[in-house]
Amino acid sequence: MKPNLTVNIGRLRLKNPVMVASGAFGYAQEFKGLLDLKKLGAIVTKTVTLKPRKGNPSPRTCETPSGLLNSIGLENPGVEAFLKEKLPFLKKLAVPIIMSIASEARTEEFLILARRLDKIREVAALELNISCPNMQGHKLISQDPKATYDLVKAVRKTTGKTIITKLSPNVTDIAKIALAAEKAGSDALSLVNTLTGMSIDVKTKRPRIATVTAGLSGPAIRPVAVRMVWEAYTKVKIPIIGMGGIMNAQDALEFFIAGATAVSLGTANFIEPRSSLQVIAGIKDYLAEHKIRDIGQLKGSLKR
Amino acid sequence: MRLNKTFQFITRIIENRKIKATYWRALLAAPQIASNALPGQFVQIWFGNNQEVFLRRPFSIHRVRGERLEILYQVLGSGTEAFSKKKPGGSLDIIGPLGSGFKLPAATRKIKPVIVAGGMGVAPLVFLAKKLAGIPKRVLIGAKTSGQILCEKEFKELDCDVKIATDDGSRGFKGYVSDLLKKELSDIGYQSVQIYACGPEPLLKKVAAISSKHNIPAQISLEEHMACGIGACLGCAINTHAGFQRVCKEGPVFDAKEIVW
Ligand SMILES: Cc1cc2nc3c(=O)[nH]c(=O)nc-3n(C[C@H](O)[C@H](O)[C@H](O)COP(=O)(O)OP(=O)(O)OC[C@H]3O[C@@H](n4cnc5c(N)ncnc54)[C@H](O)[C@@H]3O)c2cc1C
Numbered sequence: 184m185k186p187n188l189t190v191n192i193g194r195l196r197l198k199n200p201v202m203v204a205s206g207a208f209g210y211a212q213e214f215k216g217l218l219d220l221k222k223l224g225a226i227v228t229k230t231v232t233l234k235p236r237k238g239n240p241s242p243r244t245c246e247t248p249s250g251l252l253n254s255i256g257l258e259n260p261g262v263e264a265f266l267k268e269k270l271p272f273l274k275k276l277a278v279p280i281i282m283s284i285a286s287e288a289r290t291e292e293f294l295i296l297a298r299r300l301d302k303i304r305e306v307a308a309l310e311l312n313i314s315c316p317n318m319q320g321h322k323l324i325s326q327d328p329k330a331t332y333d334l335v336k337a338v339r340k341t342t343g344k345t346i347i348t349k350l351s352p353n354v355t356d357i358a359k360i361a362l363a364a365e366k367a368g369s370d371a372l373s374l375v376n377t378l379t380g381m382s383i384d385v386k387t388k389r390p391r392i393a394t395v396t397a398g399l400s401g402p403a404i405r406p407v408a409v410r411m412v413w414e415a416y417t418k419v420k421i422p423i424i425g426m427g428g429i430m431n432a433q434d435a436l437e438f439f440i441a442g443a444t445a446v447s448l449g450t451a452n453f454i455e456p457r458s459s460l461q462v463i464a465g466i467k468d469y470l471a472e473h474k475i476r477d478i479g480q481l482k483g484s485l486k487r
Numbered sequence: 488m489r490l491n492k493t494f495q496f497i498t499r500i501i502e503n504r505k506i507k508a509t510y511w512r513a514l515l516a517a518p519q520i521a522s523n524a525l526p527g528q529f530v531q532i533w534f535g536n537n538q539e540v541f542l543r544r545p546f547s548i549h550r551v552r553g554e555r556l557e558i559l560y561q562v563l564g565s566g567t568e569a570f571s572k573k574k575p576g577g578s579l580d581i582i583g584p585l586g587s588g589f590k591l592p593a594a595t596r597k598i599k600p601v602i603v604a605g606g607m608g609v610a611p612l613v614f615l616a617k618k619l620a621g622i623p624k625r626v627l628i629g630a631k632t633s634g635q636i637l638c639e640k641e642f643k644e645l646d647c648d649v650k651i652a653t654d655d656g657s658r659g660f661k662g663y664v665s666d667l668l669k670k671e672l673s674d675i676g677y678q679s680v681q682i683y684a685c686g687p688e689p690l691l692k693k694v695a696a697i698s699s700k701h702n703i704p705a706q707i708s709l710e711e712h713m714a715c716g717i718g719a720c721l722g723c724a725i726n727t728h729a730g731f732q733r734v735c736k737e738g739p740v741f742d743a744k745e746i747v748w
């Protein structure tokens with residue numbers, strides 16, 4: 184029996200539910216030759232802004248137990264350079280390209296970006312990154328249900344493309360924010376972005392990351408991410424893309440059982456570039472072994 | 488920029504032993520890397536599921552011998568500690584060759600290479616010296632004390648004119664290798680000199696100042712903390728006059744005058 188792995192995210196149909204997360208896969212060309220990119224369910228690009236962004240000073244990364252702290256600061260070449268220099272490689276892959284976008288000036292830039300990208304056929308969907316913890320001096324839109332609603336609503340009016348809203352785990356009630364995004368017309372949710380963290384070198388008493396605080400990813404945050412997917416799943420109807428510390432199929436399955444429709448791998452790509460393909464294979468094996476015909480049947484199958 | 492292909496594979500450990508103090512040498516079976524690596528390039532090694540050592544660790548390509556790759560490393564923290572525990576016959580997951588190496592001079596150009604190595608910085612420079620075969624080279628090795636001088640023999644075997652500097656004066660020139668560099672340059676003159684350097688950041692900064700003062704080209708190999716090593720995470724950014732650049736991709740070797748210190 185060959186289990187069905189296809190899933191729908193808004194108007195997007197994915198051949199399998201495993202994608203690679205924003206910022207953890209560059210613009211895919213960096214991974215060329217290290218894995219068969221065509222096998223991925225979808226590719227989410229590094230977040231792109233309207234203007235080029237220089238990013239944060241170094242050190243930008245540091246390792247913590249089972250985790251990674253990063254403060255890249257959304258370094259990117261800006262949307263026009265992305266379209267000219269990065270998209271041509273991506274579109275040759277024939278894998279749905281989900282473009283992650285963010286704004287330095289709240290709503291206005293999101294709208295300009297959404298309008299600009301609405302006409303680009305190769306961009307299969309937009310992921311609204313309203314949850315990057317490394318833009319200094321910005322309160323996160325996704326920390327406030329009203330701000331989340333207003334932003335998603337405004338973008339919804341400007342584009343016919345599938346909208347995925349990426350939320351921050353740095354909140355007290357994720358379900359509230361998830362509901363706000365759903366109500367405003369988001370087609371799906373990405374859960375979660377990095378958890379704000381900090382690490383100190385006790386010898387020098389200096390922070391290990393130049394911006395002091397940074398975003399934590401990797402297995403260290405997985406239990407928090409699984410919990411948040413589950414909490415959101417019990418409240419919203421739109422599909423959830425689960426992520427946070429997925430290293431293998433077992434980890435990914437937790438997210439499906441908690442309520443995810445698809446999963447995304449971030450930090451794992453840095454350690455084992457083929458992790459995502461191993462997850463696809465592992466999910467197939469699990470479904471076959473448990474005689475589950477369709478990955479959809481696994482979604483939210485938590486027993487209590 | 489980079490011309491050669493990157494491989495990921497399981498390498499067999501042929502040898503892994505302590506050479507002196509906290510320094511170790513590992514010999515790995517790596518025909519894919521050995522056949523196309525350039526001096527200054529590096530590899531990313533994974534030490535297996537280990538919650539203390541989560542990411543891969545970067546190591547320079549120290550030498551290439553036939554189908555074998557040699558790594559010279561210093562045990563500093565849990566990653567290199569885990570490396571030192573690996574036994575011959577065992578295996579490691581490796582990605583490489585990575586990054587952009589040293590630019591080698593055109594055969595027709597007459598240059599006087601001066602290689603400056605501080606501490607662990609000798610690692611990529613032995614491979615470089617090998618690739619500069621046939622050109623008379625001067626090598627300046629700096630260490631804290633005589634017991635920590637690395638690769639003197641290897642450089643001599645490659646017909647390099649080796650000079651030593653130790654901080655405590657226990658061998659050779661007493662003082663920093665950057666001061667030895669100044670002295671050497673005033674002896675041999677500045678004409679046609681090409682500096683290649685690797686070592687701690689303060690040393691490279693001084694080398695950059697010397698290179699700029701006397702208008703001598705210098706290629707320096709820098710380090711930055713790395714998450715991916717393949718140019719994807721943008722975690723290893725270094726400030727240059729052309730904006731942030733990735734140490735793992737545009738580097739680790741940079742033209743000294745590009746760097747904003
Ligand atoms: C391009 C490149 C080539 C390198 N080549 C060699 C080599 O040939 N031989 C060798 O011994 N070492 C080399 N290093 C440094 C080596 O990667 C680090 O010493 C190693 O990652 C430390 O890991 P650890 O777990 O033992 O120590 P940790 O506990 O992680 O750290 C110990 C100390 O090393 C520092 N450190 C950790 N990771 C890095 C890093 N990626 N770059 C610089 N400093 C770091 C930490 O800040 C800390 O002070 C290279 C680094 C780079 C970036």
Ligand SMILES: Cc1cc2nc3c(=O)[nH]c(=O)nc-3n(C[C@H](O)[C@H](O)[C@H](O)COP(=O)(O)O)c2cc1C
Nearest residue numbers: 204205206230253312375376400401427428449450
């Ligand atoms: C180095 C790095 C850079 C990231 N950059 C972005 C980004 O630009 N936009 C974004 O939405 N998320 C970004 N993320 C967050 C990831 O997409 C993901 O949500 C998070 O890392 C949790 O998944 P993981 O534990 O599998 O890495 C980044 C993560 C890392 C580690």
Ligand code: FES
Nearest residue numbers: 716718721723735
């Ligand atoms: S280490 Fe990831 S881009 Fe250099």
